[in-house]
Amino acid sequence: MHKSLKWSVIPLTFLFILAACNNTPGESPAMSSEPSASQLAEDPSAACAVLEGGCFEVPAGEPLTVASALAISGDVAFLGNDTNFGIQVAQEERGQVLGRDVEVLHEDAGCGDAASGQTAAESIVANTAILGVMGTTCSRTAVTAMPVLANAGLVMVSPSNTAPGLTNPDHEQYGGPNYFRTAYNDKVQGAAVAKYACEVLGVTSAATVHDGSPYAEQLQQVFVDDFAEFCGGTATSQNAIGVGDTDFHAVLTTIGAEAPDMIFMPIFDPEGPLMVVQSRDVPALADTIFFGADGVKDAGFIAAAGTIAEDIGMYFSGPDLSFGSRYTDDFLPALLEIEGTTEPLAPYHAHGYDAYNILMDAIVAAWVGDDADGTSYFAKNLIVEHFATLTDYDGLTGTLTCNGGDCGSEEVSIAQLQGGVYTEVYTTRSAS
């Protein structure tokens, strides 16, 4: 009996995979179709018993629960909060899936301390109702969170991790097959900065500053490599600072002695604005171009060092937010109403919106069926599979295709502060 059941489940498994692969690409969230009855197992419990990885079970009357694991406290809470608000907009649009309410639990994965990613992940896996995770804000917390989440069969999709190592199987910080992101890979951002430095700014030497985090360290390395490749640019030095440091006169004086044309500093607040403010005290850096990345391209930086950054003509790289009318007419007003501001807090809100919707689609695709008492079953592997095979998804941030964990749009924007507002001066969208 048991043996015959096992054989009957094999074709069903193929059916589930086919269902996942055939999920109509490019569907907008509102148009997502739910699987037909023919795609579902008559005995989902038995089907799940033989599926590799098994299933999540959601009892009758319970909501579909997912978690966000973002930085909602600490110095970069504005990044995590901004993303959470984007998720909230998506949830308000699509608060019911498969006839159940969707509940988003918010864990604080922090940013400055890598261990906080692991702590958040452990808290998430302790709650067996959670079907998937949106997070983390910072790459360093993803590194420690992923092993815990993957071990529980959970998928994590990050709206703002950009460190290249997370999706590189040969890298020690590889996030594994359950890791995806709707943000771009910093190989794209580093290349865009290098290209702009070579072709537009015409610089030939640059120093970099990072804070030891996977994001900052890997992004500045991508820049250094591409800077050398694109135009033979020289890295005068690759400097590191400590998170929490407040006095950067010594490192700035050392850099000034090398007289680089440009300083690329993909770090965060509050170190980023502090460094820009103190750069005025070092005469040797008077003509040096300062270039920050998406870690400082936020409202907090403008408040702390915006005037000086504007005076010195500082550049900022980050995701291209020219997402079209759907973003500006529908999404942005809803986001700003929630945030209570006139400008978004940070750049990764739309990526949070896409992460939520893709995760919901994955849950729909992984639905095995309901048993007699109304318990729903969701195949863990099919949630992963949905992400891994995502092709030409019509997201808010662009047309997304997942390639080895990288699902994000690859468009980068470069901006300067003009009149206290980040104003785009270059985008890879127009350059390509």
Add this chain to the structure above:
Amino acid sequence: MRRPFRFSTLGIIQTVIALAIVVGVTVSAIHTINGGLLSPDDWRDLFVYGISQGSLYALIALGYTLVYGVLLMINFAHGDVYMFGAFTGFFVGDYLASSEFLDTNPIVALVVMLAAGAVTSLVVAVLLERIAYRPLRRAPRLVPLITAIGASLFISNTARGFYGDGVKAYPHFEMLEGRIDLLGIPVLKGHALVIASAVILMAVLWWFVNRTRTGRAMRAVSEDKDTASLMGIDVDRIISITFAVGGALAGAAGVLYAIVYNQVIWSMGFIPGIKAFTAAVLGGIGNIFGAMLGGLMLGILESVAPVLLLQGWGVPSPNQLRDAIAFTVLVLVLIFRPYGLLGRPEGK
């Protein structure tokens, strides 16, 4: 009869370590200076930056050392007392800037901001002592230590709740733009303000502790609380005054820090608090001059030592190792002088 000179094993090891350090530092410094990356002006600037940073550490360290002197406890919440002073200066300065008073009367505005920051930190420090520490006066020494850590988290997160997560830009003083000539050395005006303020405040503290009745009472309590009480000194009042003085200095340091670095954030007290504690230990905790010396030493070490010792050997990012170097020096000082540079062994 003179005792014959005897070598102890520990003494030999210490001497060898000391010689190795002196040789290593000298060779590294010569190597770096000969490399010629930094000009003499750069070295001078690094030194002055270090004095400025060290002056801030010294002002905060005085709070640690004063409290340790009378209570033999480490007030780990002191860095957060400093943060509260900086935030008060921010709100007062913001108001003065919006009313244009700051632009028309910058010196008065600066004094008002410093006073407001100092008074707020004074109040926070006194409340902290009264609410969190006084009930534990007779408890084992570990209990107030743990309480101090809890108080630190409570105060910093309270500030986060009140003031938000993000950084806030401090009001800008035009008069602090550029450099001023001090004894032939061009010093950033902001740093000159920090150094001058620190000298004045430390001089006032010295006068207060050594030339006033309350100061003498503080020293008496520091020596022996029970005997001081028998002599008619209100020990609880003196302890409150000690917290108040340390808090006021920290509040002033917070405002000075924020003026120089142009921003405040709720978490700003943690790292300077740890550094100032280190400075107090380095100089000899419980010793006022030790706190001043330790602060200055730490600031200069952080600014100069990484480049001086490591740049010549091609070590990448030497400035990232400044904390490692500073704490290595602390450990070495404690090996040779366990009670700090100017401290004295307990019981003496």
